[in-house]
Amino acid sequence: MGFDKNVYIDAEDGAKRVGGNMALYKKLLTRFAESNYLESLTAELGSGDIEGAANMAHTIKGVSANLSLTKVNEISAALESALKNGKPHEDLYAELKTAADATIKEISSLQ
Numbered sequence: 001m002g003f004d005k006n007v008y009i010d011a012e013d014g015a016k017r018v019g020g021n022m023a024l025y026k027k028l029l030t031r032f033a034e035s036n037y038l039e040s041l042t043a044e045l046g047s048g049d050i051e052g053a054a055n056m057a058h059t060i061k062g063v064s065a066n067l068s069l070t071k072v073n074e075i076s077a078a079l080e081s082a083l084k085n086g087k088p089h090e091d092l093y094a095e096l097k098t099a100a101d102a103t104i105k106e107i108s109s110l111q
Contacts, residue, residue: 007071008103011110014068025067026110032067033107038100045093054083060096071099 011025018024037060044053057080064073079092 008069008099008106009110010068010070017066017068028067029107029110032063032069033104035063037063038097041093041096045089050083050086053089054080057083057096069103072096072103075099 009029014029015022015025018028037056041053041056041060044050044056057076061073061076061080063069064076075092075096079089079096081087082089082092
């Protein structure tokens with residue numbers, strides 16, 4: 001079964017990354033949707049642990065790149081950079097949360 005082109009997920013590219021194994025790709029997407037990455041990032045920011053938040057943004061960036069979650073990847077990369085460079089990050093965090101929520105909604109529609 002193929003995927004339609006989504007705004008937040010480049011499923012064609014993602015499926016290629018797992019050798020075209022669509023079942024595996026869907027499983028990995030589901031794992032992302034059920035992960036606690038955003039909650040961990042929120043906790044790090046809430047506790048003022050900017051280094052920990054930057055590390056979590058880096059993790060999100062890597063996972064989203066591997067799954068071809070385009071918007072989450074783009075925004076998490078910008079957030080990581082802002083955190084590491086002491087720049088304002090609140091708007092990027094809000095954008096990431098919105099993009100992650102929309103991505104998870106798209107993942108649900110693929111099941």
